[in-house]
Amino acid sequence: PYNGVKSKISLKTKDVATIFWWSKDFSKWIKKRDEFKEYNNFFQFTITGAPKELEPNIGTTLDERLEQLKFLTETYGVNNMSLRFDPIVIYKKDGEEKDNLENFEKIVSFAASIGLKFVIFSFCKPFRKTTSNMKKCGMELIEPPSKEKHDIIEMLDQICYKYDIEMQACSNPELDVTPATCLNLDVIKAVTDEHSKLRKVKRKPCGQQAGCLCADSRDISDYDHVCYHGCKFC
Numbered sequence: 001p002y003n004g005v006k007s008k009i010s011l012k013t014k015d016v017a018t019i020f021w022w023s024k025d026f027s028k029w030i031k032k033r034d035e036f037k038e039y040n041n042f043f044q045f046t047i048t049g050a051p052k053e054l055e056p057n058i059g060t061t062l063d064e065r066l067e068q069l070k071f072l073t074e075t076y077g078v079n080n081m082s083l084r085f086d087p088i089v090i091y092k093k094d095g096e097e098k099d100n101l102e103n104f105e106k107i108v109s110f111a112a113s114i115g116l117k118f119v120i121f122s123f124c125k126p127f128r129k130t131t132s133n134m135k136k137c138g139m140e141l142i143e144p145p146s147k148e149k150h151d152i153i154e155m156l157d158q159i160c161y162k163y164d165i166e167m168q169a170c171s172n173p174e175l176d177v178t179p180a181t182c183l184n185l186d187v188i189k190a191v192t193d194e195h196s197k198l199r200k201v202k203r204k205p206c207g208q209q210a211g212c213l214c215a216d217s218r219d220i221s222d223y224d225h226v227c228y229h230g231c232k233f234c
Contacts, residue, residue, distance in 0.1 A: 009218050013038045020044060024229055025060050026068045033075075043072050046084040049103030050231075053137070054089060057230040062103060066110050078115045083107075086170060087124035088152065089233050092140040101152075105159045112163035119160065122170040123149060124233050137232050153177060 010016070019036065021029060022044040047069065048055070049062040060068075073081045085107060089100045108119060124130065126143050134141050144152065153167065153175065160167050169177040227234075 009220055018042050022046070024055070025058055025065060026072060027060055027064070030068060030071065041076055042080045043076065044082045044084055045069055045072070046086050047107050048085055048100050049107060050089065050100035051098070053093070053139070054100055054233060055229060055231045057228055066107070069111070070114050073114050073116065081116065082120055083111050083116055084120045086120060087122045087233065089124045090142040090144055091134060092142055093138055097142065101156070104156060108160055108165050109163050112165055116165070118166040118168050120168050120170050130233050133234070134232050139232065141233065149175065
């Protein structure tokens, strides 16, 4: 289904300019990568190194996922990779305020060492399903006030500056940070010769969050039946 309507999407190479792969663990994809060698593959790799209580079912370690990041970047090119530290989660459990920022510098420093130049982030939004899921697990999602968000960003930006990495905000237009364009039409055009397939692509997406700058795309995944990571904030 796409926007609630069932439709067929052609995956014939003559019809596809780029496939954007989104995951927190590409170990299975890497094993099957030869099946997609005829496509231009672009990766949105989310790595937060969050506590197990937030991301319980990721089957690989943080170090293993960083090695995946390196392999994919070296194999497909730095222009075909976006690193996401997404979302930043502030929460309370057993009366203690906690977050998922412990491994931020480790991830950013590694990204810089393999040539990446930016990291995309957002703050976890208090959607009804999100707050309900976390509450069932004894956690309370906290949405920081604007000043606290800016303080967090300033702290993280100082780390990024040390490694010559730019922070880009996904769908957070209220923040004074470079906005991210996760599905960037200009980048796609730069890394593929299939310009004829991109002529009708709109720069504005359909049905995305406020502040989203992505090009229009067709999502052929399914959160409920494809992703098994079980992240409590999702």
